[in-house]
Structures are given as structure tokens and as C-alpha cells.
Amino acid sequence: MDRELTKSLYKTMLLIRRTEERILEEMMKGKLASTMCHVSIGQEAVAAGVCDAMAPQDYLTSTHRGHGHFIARGGGLGRMMAELFGKETGYCKGRGGSMHITDITIGHLGANGIVGGHLGIAAGAALWSQISSNDAVTVCFFGEGATNEGITHESLNMAALWKLPVVFVVENNHYAMSLAWERSTAQLNFTEKASAYGIPGVDVDGQDALAVQEVAKAAIDRARRGEGPTLIGAHTYRFLGHSRADPSKYRSSEEEERERARDPLTILRTKAGTDVITDSDLEAYEAEVKQQLDDAVKFAEDSPLAQPSTVFEDIYA
Amino acid sequence: MPTMMYRDALRRALYEEMKADPRVFLLGEDIGLYGGAYAVTKGLLDEFGPQRVRDTPMSEAVIVGAAIGAAMIGGRPVAEIMYVDFMTLTMDQVVNQAAKIHFMFGGQITVPCVIRTQQGTGRGAGAQHSQSLESWFVHTPGLKVVTPATPSDAYGLLRASIQDDNPVIFLEHKGLYAIKEDVPEEPFVTPLGVAEVKREGADVTLITYSRMVHLALEVAAQLAERQIGVEVIDLRTLQPLDMETVLKSVSKTRRAVVLHEAVMTGGLGAELSARITESLFDQLLSPVRRVAARDVPLPANVALEKYVVPNAEQVISAIEETLAVKQIVR
Numbered sequence: 253m254d255r256e257l258t259k260s261l262y263k264t265m266l267l268i269r270r271t272e273e274r275i276l277e278e279m280m281k282g283k284l285a286s287t288m289c290h291v292s293i294g295q296e297a298v299a300a301g302v303c304d305a306m307a308p309q310d311y312l313t314s315t316h317r318g319h320g321h322f323i324a325r326g327g328g329l330g331r332m333m334a335e336l337f338g339k340e341t342g343y344c345k346g347r348g349g350s351m352h353i354t355d356i357t358i359g360h361l362g363a364n365g366i367v368g369g370h371l372g373i374a375a376g377a378a379l380w381s382q383i384s385s386n387d388a389v390t391v392c393f394f395g396e397g398a399t400n401e402g403i404t405h406e407s408l409n410m411a412a413l414w415k416l417p418v419v420f421v422v423e424n425n426h427y428a429m430s431l432a433w434e435r436s437t438a439q440l441n442f443t444e445k446a447s448a449y450g451i452p453g454v455d456v457d458g459q460d461a462l463a464v465q466e467v468a469k470a471a472i473d474r475a476r477r478g479e480g481p482t483l484i485g486a487h488t489y490r491f492l493g494h495s496r497a498d499p500s501k502y503r504s505s506e507e508e509e510r511e512r513a514r515d516p517l518t519i520l521r522t523k524a525g526t527d528v529i530t531d532s533d534l535e536a537y538e539a540e541v542k543q544q545l546d547d548a549v550k551f552a553e554d555s556p557l558a559q560p561s562t563v564f565e566d567i568y569a
Numbered sequence: 570m571p572t573m574m575y576r577d578a579l580r581r582a583l584y585e586e587m588k589a590d591p592r593v594f595l596l597g598e599d600i601g602l603y604g605g606a607y608a609v610t611k612g613l614l615d616e617f618g619p620q621r622v623r624d625t626p627m628s629e630a631v632i633v634g635a636a637i638g639a640a641m642i643g644g645r646p647v648a649e650i651m652y653v654d655f656m657t658l659t660m661d662q663v664v665n666q667a668a669k670i671h672f673m674f675g676g677q678i679t680v681p682c683v684i685r686t687q688q689g690t691g692r693g694a695g696a697q698h699s700q701s702l703e704s705w706f707v708h709t710p711g712l713k714v715v716t717p718a719t720p721s722d723a724y725g726l727l728r729a730s731i732q733d734d735n736p737v738i739f740l741e742h743k744g745l746y747a748i749k750e751d752v753p754e755e756p757f758v759t760p761l762g763v764a765e766v767k768r769e770g771a772d773v774t775l776i777t778y779s780r781m782v783h784l785a786l787e788v789a790a791q792l793a794e795r796q797i798g799v800e801v802i803d804l805r806t807l808q809p810l811d812m813e814t815v816l817k818s819v820s821k822t823r824r825a826v827v828l829h830e831a832v833m834t835g836g837l838g839a840e841l842s843a844r845i846t847e848s849l850f851d852q853l854l855s856p857v858r859r860v861a862a863r864d865v866p867l868p869a870n871v872a873l874e875k876y877v878v879p880n881a882e883q884v885i886s887a888i889e890e891t892l893a894v895k896q897i898v899r
């Protein structure tokens with residue numbers, strides 16, 4: 253086991269978890285400027301594992317449930333909080349909010365509010381990488397709900413046809429709002445799904461960060477070698493509701509309990525053993541994360557509000 | 570000056586931009602081997618090769634999506650959508666993505682891409698292949714909308730569109746591809762957002778764009794014989810809209826008619842009429858009139874199609890009505 257990798261994945265997951273908990277806390281206090289906010293608590297291993305496998309020049313496209321991707325890719329917490337608080341120091345000048353968080357300087361091409369809306373964009377970024385030989389791979393995160401959107405088919409086919417350097421990562425948390433994967437989808441097996449496009453499809457335990465990292469690394473390397481896309485189905489679970497308004501009535505509490513017992517943080521810690529991630533490591537990580545978040549919230553609080561007149565800016569370049 | 574067809578002028582613009590800038594590339598259905606459904610891209614595959622002239626699968630959403638994604642990280646794609654009617658399949662990409670990205674992400678990312686497509690009637694192409702849908706795009710802040718009426722403008726405006734850092738919906742007209750005009754040999758760029766006064770006149774301003782410019786000029790010539798001076802304005806781009814030129818002309822003529830091939834309801838005529846009235850209400854000698862297609866789907870039958878779209882008679886009678894309204898003595 254790679255100790256450094258293990259520690260790093262753990263820290264990333266912890267940072268995502270605590271950040272989203274803090275976001276929910278701040279939301280309860282009425283600090284968020286928008287009502288749109290979807291957390292990925294329970295799904296951290298996918299973001300952490302995949303982003304770890306990316307190279308600095310790579311790109312990613314993200315979803316409405318995108319905090320994890322953003323943080324795992326190295327997005328700054330202060331400007332992220334400021335964005336959620338509607339402050340002008342936010343990444344999107346306080347007009348994008350949680351659902352559109354973006355930082356182009358880390359190759360983040362945007363969190364998208366249209367389910368499936370960014371699959372074509374990911375294919376296009378990869379197309380430009382192919383044409384310009386810029387050696388970048390684009391990672392496209394999306395939920396299993398998005399697999400049933402029309403553009404998903406178009407994008408997978410085009411990417412496969414042209415062997416574009418893109419990796420499609422399905423975060424299969426088994427629910428698209430209320431709709432269970434089995435109730436929405438005829439073909440549940442990702443290897444089979446991918447075979448329709450003539451590309452490799454891999455099912456991986458999305459609660460196991462190391463397993464995700466390994467699969468993602470292989471797919472990204474393959475894409476970078478010019479061998480084309482891979483479809484990864486990372487099986488995970490959304491521990492909380494779709495959004496704060498969702499009491500999750502469509503699933504049983506037994507199921508929730510069973511799935512919550514498969515917490516990616518616990519799984520990694522158990523796999524690593526207490527000598528790789530010691531109790532005192534844990535304490536230190538927690539303290540560090542808390543400090544980072546306190547600083548981030550303070551930065552956001554101290555920042556000026558986005559001014560209404562700025563709505564006329566940036567409509568055209 | 571060489572005489573050039575509208576389609577050849579477009580091809581010349583693509584060719585020159587591709588020669589000048591390696592970031593420019595083309596993608597679309599049947600644009601390579603086939604040369605484009607309306608033969609605009611003919612020969613470009615041989616000239617620039619399959620990396621930069623991409624025959625895509627029949628997948629309109631991802632054609633536009635891929636153009637956006639490439640544009641976001643440094644490419645300057647020009648996508649072709651065979652008919653504007655098929656833009657319906659790309660609307661999420663155009664409206665929710667291309668138009669929003671620059672603003673929504675706080676100005677961090679630009680989307681310099683051109684979506685070329687063609688619209689309009691004249692060929693009996695029917696309800697799903699003849700619409701004029703410019704209003705949909707004009708109604709979406711973040712897009713630029715271009716509607717060339719002549720070979721020179723097709724060339725100059727396409728070059729400007731490719732050089733622009735924003736998503737541009739470039740609406741050609743299927744009935745114009747074969748029209749000819751002398752186009753200067755010297756390369757030039759026609760800026761977006763500048764209307765052109767195609768003909769001067771003192772009595773009424775006739776505002777139009779795309780193929781209807783030719784009808785407007787025909788009508789203006791006819792009315793000149795009756796000593797009625799019609800000033801014809803070709804808007805050329807609908808977003809940005811050159812209101813300065815429009816208002817300047819209407820302040821002079823004090824009468825205005827707006828003419829377009831798109832259906833009347835919710836069309837550019839409504840927008841222009843409102844703006845003119847808001848700005849010049851007390852100077853107008855008559856209400857602003859609109860001449861537009863009837864509010865129906867287009868029939869494939871050419872005779873029925875003809876009945877639906879504006880004709881010279883309708884334009885003339887609209888102009889006559891504006892002239893018949895007597896000046897109120899104050």
C-alpha cells in the first residue's frame with residue numbers, strides 16, 4: 253500500500269466531508285446567497301480517487317453536486333465559501349453559487365446545473381486537446397441519472413469514435429432525486445453499457461478511494477496515450493437527501509443505515525490500518541481542516557457583497 | 570472586383586480565417602467529404618485535412634457541446650448545423666451553456682465559437698425545414714446573432730464572427746446561397762453591431778435583415794417611381810442591435826415599417842416597434858407597422874408557402890398606411 257497516497261486520499265475526503273458539513277451549517281444560519289446547494293456526503297471517495305489520478309494540465313467538468321470535485325482538484329476554500337455567500341470575491345463574483353462553482357486556473361471547466369449538459373463540453377475539451385496535442389485529459393463527472401440523457405449517448409459515441417482523451421466517471425449514488433437506478437435504467441452494468449460504444453467500461457466500488465484511484469489512473473493513462481475514453485461506474489451512495497428539501501421518503505431507513513455503514517472514510521482508515529493513519533494523525537487532520545474552514549468562512553464573511561449593478565458585467569467578453 | 574456567390578463568400582471567410590489562425594476548425598454533419606448540405610464547405614477538407622474539418626455523427630447536441638468545450642480551452646470552432654430547425658436539438662447547449670458560461674462563471678472563461686446554420690423559406694422545404702428562428706436566440710443574453718443578406722456581408726460578418734470572443738449564432742438564408750455580388754478582392758472584416766443604410770429615402774424607414782432586404786429594395790425601387798422615398802436599413806446583426814442607425818433614420822422619416830420572414834408574434838418587429846415608439850413617440854407621424862410571416866407553421870407546398878411569407882404587395886400597403894396617417898396639427 254502506498255502510504256502517502258492513502259494519507260492524501262484520506263485528507264482530501266475529510267476536507268470534502270467537513271467542508272460540506274460546514275456549508276450545511278452555514279446554510280442553516282441563512283448565510284448562503286442561493287437556495288441551490290447539493291452536497292455529496294458519502295461520495296467523497298470518487299472525487300478524491302479520480303482527482304488524485306489527474307495531471308496538472310488536465311481538465312474536469314462537474315455537476316450540480318460538485319463541491320467534492322472542486323475541492324479534490326485543489327479549489328480554494330475561501331473563494332469557494334465567498335461564492336456560496338454571494339460575495340464579490342467568490343470564484344464567480346458571487347453570481348454562480350454552489351451549483352456553478354468554477355476555477356479555470358485548476359482546469360475546472362465548471363459545475364453544471366443541467367443534468368448531462370456538460371458531457372458534450374467534456375468531449376469538446378478533449379477534442380481540442382486532440383487537435384492541439386496539449387497532452388491534457390478531460391475527466392467528466394456525472395450522476396447515473398445523467399446516463400439517460402440524450403446527449404450522453406451522443407457524447408460517448410463521438411468520444412469513442414474519435415478516441416478523444418476523455419474519461420467518463422459516473423458517480424452512481426443510486427438515486428436521481430427520488431428515482432432509483434433500477435427504476436430508471438434498463439442496462440445496469442457499465443461494462444455492457446460501454447461495449448455499445450466499443451470502449452472499456454469498469455464497475456468499481458466507489459466507497460473505496462484506493463480502488464477508484466487505481467481505475468481512474470488506468471483510464472486517464474489510457475486516454476493520454478491516445479487510446480480513447482473509458483466509462484467508469486463508481487458505485488456510491490448519497491448519505492443525505494438530494495437537497496435540503498428532500499426527506500428521502502423514497503428509500504428505507506434500513507437501506508440508508510446499511511449504506512451509511514459503508515462510509516468511505518472508515519473504509520479507507522480500516523484498509524490502511526492505524527499505523528498508516530494513526531489516531532494522532534486523525535486529530536491533526538481534523539484540527540487542520542477546522543482551521544482552514546474557519547479561515548475560509550471568515551474570508552467569506554469579511555468580503556463585500558456582490559453589487560446588483562454587476563449583473564451587467566461579463567455577459568459578453 | 571470578382572463576382573461571388575453568397576456560398577462562395579462564406580467559404581472564402583472560412584478559408585481565410587483557417588489560414589490565418591490554426592485555432593479555427595470546422596465540425597458538422599456532411600461538411601467534409603460532401604462539402605456541406607449547401608456546399609459552403611466544399612474543398613476545405615482537401616485544403617485543411619480531417620483534423621480541422623470534421624465530419625461528425627448526426628448528433629446536433631454534441632456538435633454544439635463539443636464546439637463549446639473546445640472554445641473554452643483555446644480552440645475557435647465553427648460548427649455547422651444543417652438547418653436552423655435542427656437547432657432545437659442543441660438548445661440546451663446554446664441557451665444554458667454557450668450563452669451562460671462567461672457570465673455564470675464570473676468572466677473566467679470565454680466561449681469563442683460560431684454556430685453556422687441556415688434558415689428561411691423559398692424552397693418548399695416544409696414545416697420542419699423552413700423556419701426563421703432568430704428571435705429565440707435574440708431572446709437569450711450572451712449570444713450574438715448575425716443575419717447576412719449579401720455575399721459581401723456573408724464574408725465580412727463571418728470573419729468578424731470567427732474573430733469574436735463570444736458565441737455567435739450565424740444565420741444564413743437558404744434562398745441566398747446562389748445570389749451574386751461583386752466582393753472586393755482585398756480582405757476585409759465587417760464589424761458586428763453595425764446596420765447598413767442600403768438606400769436613402771425621406772418618407773419612411775423600412776427596417777429588415779436577411780433575405781427580406783432584397784424584397785425591401787425591390788419595393789423601395791417601385792415606390793421611388795411614385796415619388797415615395799423609402800429608406801432601407803439592413804440590420805445585419807440582431808444582437809448587438811444597432812439602434813442608433815435605426816433611430817437616426819426614423820427621426821428623419823418619422824415613419825417606420827419593420828419587415829421579416831419570421832412569424833409576426835414575438836418577432837423582431839415587435840421589439841423594434843417598441844423601441845422606436847419608446848424613443849420617438851412624439852416624432853412619429855404614424856404607428857410603426859410590421860410585415861411578417863403569418864402566424865402558422867410553414868407548408869411544404871410552394872404556393873401555400875408563398876402565401877405565408879411577406880410579399881411586395883403587403884410591404885407596399887404597410888408603407889401606404891403609414892403615409893396615409895395625417896400629421897396631427899398641434
Ligand SMILES: Cc1ncc(C[n+]2csc(CCOP(=O)(O)OP(=O)(O)O)c2C)c(N)n1
Nearest residue numbers: 317365366367395396397398425427428429
Ligand atoms: C436536464 C435536467 N433535468 C432535470 C433536472 C433536475 N434535477 C437536478 S439534479 C437531478 C437528479 C440528478 O441525478 P443524477 O444525475 O444521478 O445526479 P445526483 O443528483 O444523484 O448527484 C434532477 C432530476 C436538471 N437540473 N436538469
